[in-house]
Amino acid sequence: MSVAHTMSLIDIIETPERPISLQQKVQKTIASHTEFSLNRIVTQDNRVKYAQPDGEDTPHDHLNEVFQLMRQLNEVGVSSHSLGRTRAGGMSFRKALEQACAQIAADLNGRALVYVELGPEPVKTGFVLKTLAQLGVRIDRYIAVDINPKSAAPMRANLEKIIPGTPMQFVTAAFETIRLETLLEPEAPPALITMLGFQEGNDDPFTVNGWLRDIARQGDLLLSESQLYRRNEVSKIPAFYGHAAMQRFSRIAFEQAIDRTAPTLNRFFLLPVTFQDGESAQVAILGEEFTHSTYGRSLHVSNFCLKLTADQYRHYRQHGSYFEIIGESYTDDETLHFQLSRRT
Numbered sequence: 001m002s003v004a005h006t007m008s009l010i011d012i013i014e015t016p017e018r019p020i021s022l023q024q025k026v027q028k029t030i031a032s033h034t035e036f037s038l039n040r041i042v043t044q045d046n047r048v049k050y051a052q053p054d055g056e057d058t059p060h061d062h063l064n065e066v067f068q069l070m071r072q073l074n075e076v077g078v079s080s081h082s083l084g085r086t087r088a089g090g091m092s093f094r095k096a097l098e099q100a101c102a103q104i105a106a107d108l109n110g111r112a113l114v115y116v117e118l119g120p121e122p123v124k125t126g127f128v129l130k131t132l133a134q135l136g137v138r139i140d141r142y143i144a145v146d147i148n149p150k151s152a153a154p155m156r157a158n159l160e161k162i163i164p165g166t167p168m169q170f171v172t173a174a175f176e177t178i179r180l181e182t183l184l185e186p187e188a189p190p191a192l193i194t195m196l197g198f199q200e201g202n203d204d205p206f207t208v209n210g211w212l213r214d215i216a217r218q219g220d221l222l223l224s225e226s227q228l229y230r231r232n233e234v235s236k237i238p239a240f241y242g243h244a245a246m247q248r249f250s251r252i253a254f255e256q257a258i259d260r261t262a263p264t265l266n267r268f269f270l271l272p273v274t275f276q277d278g279e280s281a282q283v284a285i286l287g288e289e290f291t292h293s294t295y296g297r298s299l300h301v302s303n304f305c306l307k308l309t310a311d312q313y314r315h316y317r318q319h320g321s322y323f324e325i326i327g328e329s330y331t332d333d334e335t336l337h338f339q340l341s342r343r344t
Helices: 022-033 061-079 093-108 122-134 149-162 205-215 236-241 244-257 310-321
Strands: 113-118 139-146 168-172 191-195 221-227 265-274 280-292 296-307 323-330 336-343
Touching (some): 022 265, 022 280, 022 296, 061 093, 061 122, 061 149, 093 221, 122 139, 139 149, 205 310, 221 236, 236 265, 236 280, 244 265, 244 280, 265 296, 310 323
Parallel strands (some): 113 139, 139 168, 191 221
Antiparallel strands (some): 323 336
16 A cells, blocks of 8 residues: 655644645644544645646546546536526526626627637536537637646547537646747637636635736636535535545545555545635545554545635635636525636
8 A cells, every 4th residue: 555645744834935735734624623633644736636647658547537527527517407596497507607608708799719728628618619609709719728638539529519620729738837828829819718617726716816817818718617615505515525426536536646445435524724814715625534554544635625705706816906807607506606707
C-alpha cells in the first residue's frame, strides 16, 4: 500500500508572506472537526484526479472513466425538468441554464463568439451550443482547455454533430497557463469562457479569480456555475455527493493514490474554512476511510469544493474590479446558480 505525501503541521501554518492553499485548509479543518488527526489525512490537489501522470505518454483508462462519470452527472442535470424546481412551471436547472444562454445572446446582439470551455464535457456544452444556435448566435470557433487528455476525442465526436464545420482546438494544459490574447488574433470575436460543473469551488476564490482575470481579454464573457450554500437547503449538498457517480469517482481517486484493492468506507463532510480576508465559507469534502498499516484509521480526500453563499460568490467575482456581473439565473431553491460576467 502506497501513501501520497501528507503535510506536516508546520506546513499549514499561515503567515502574511505565505497564505494557506485551499488544499491545506481542507486538511486542517478535517483535523479540527473530525476524528482524523493530521497524520491520518491524505490530501492531493484536486487536479491530480483529472490529469495524466507526469512523464507518461499513454492516457490511463481511469481518466476516460472519470470523464464518463462527469458526463453522467451532467446528463442527470440537463435532462431533468424538475431539478431545483419547487413549484409548477418554476425554474429548474435546465431552465436556469436556458435563461443564462438568453442573457449571452442578448449581450452579443448579433455578434459571433469564440467558445472557450475550461474543463470540457459534452452534455452541458452541447445543450448550451444548441440553445445559443436557436437564439441566433454564431460560433466562430471552439477551444477546449483540459488537463485530462481523454476528453478531446469524445468532445470532438460530439461537437461535430452540433457545430459541423466549426474550427476546433483542444489544449491539454492547466487553466492558469492559458492566455486568450496569445491564443487568438487581435481581430477575433469576443470569447465566451465557460467554467461549469462547480469547478470554481476547487480552489481559493482569490486564486481562481486571478486565473480568470489573466485568461480573459477585455470584453470577453464568463459563464460560471456553482452549487450555493443555503442554510435551509443544506441537504442538497450531501445529496449531490451521494450520487453513485461521485461515489465511484471517490473510489477511483483512492485507487490511483493509495491502493487498488484495499477496502474503504466513503465519507462526506461539510466543514468551515477561512479565507485570507477573514471571510468564512463551507467546503464539501468527499473521501475514503481506510486502514493504514502504521496510522490505523485514515482518510484519503478525493474531492473538495467550496460552497459559497450567493453574496460571497458575487463578492469574489467582483474582487479587484476585473469582472462586471451582467446576469444571473437560479433554480427555484436557489442552490444552483449560473453567473454571467464581463472582463473589464
